[in-house]
Amino acid sequence: MQCNKILDLLLINPYIMHIVAVQQNFLNRYLLINEELAMYEDFMKMAQDSMKPMLKLAENNTALAVKLLNSQTENTAELMKSNLAHVQALVETKDLNDAVEMQQKYVEALNEKMVTVAKENAAVVEAAVSEAGKIFEGSLAEVQAQAKKTVETIEKEMNKAGKKKAA
Numbered sequence: 001m002q003c004n005k006i007l008d009l010l011l012i013n014p015y016i017m018h019i020v021a022v023q024q025n026f027l028n029r030y031l032l033i034n035e036e037l038a039m040y041e042d043f044m045k046m047a048q049d050s051m052k053p054m055l056k057l058a059e060n061n062t063a064l065a066v067k068l069l070n071s072q073t074e075n076t077a078e079l080m081k082s083n084l085a086h087v088q089a090l091v092e093t094k095d096l097n098d099a100v101e102m103q104q105k106y107v108e109a110l111n112e113k114m115v116t117v118a119k120e121n122a123a124v125v126e127a128a129v130s131e132a133g134k135i136f137e138g139s140l141a142e143v144q145a146q147a148k149k150t151v152e153t154i155e156k157e158m159n160k161a162g163k164k165k166a167a
Helices: 002-012 014-092 096-166
Strands: none
Touching (some): 014 096
């Protein structure tokens, strides 16, 4: 009884009622901010998770570029050396038939080398494309799972909001 009287007196006093209303308003805003912060953190985590496949793909592309550039550098250096050796051999040749035969052999060897290099580069590109396909397949499954989770979260939030409006 005594407690109810004190409570009745407190609620009658407009100053105390104002303080209680302000505190309730502050509490409601605090809870809303916490919910928004949690949603923001969830959004940031989703954004970071969704960027992982892109980062893997960028790493894959970078590795591909490095391999191709290294191959090109090595092959260019080898080509320059073989060209220099061929020109030196041609200069030392006195017979025209020998020079033509050397030129023919050099062109054949050069063609074989170019075909080999092209096959090696194609294999490197094919491996990178295959890896990119694996990344996309994995990320597609992750995106589908995330979308399902997001829809469930939105439904829960909408149900909460509907219950709050009903109350």
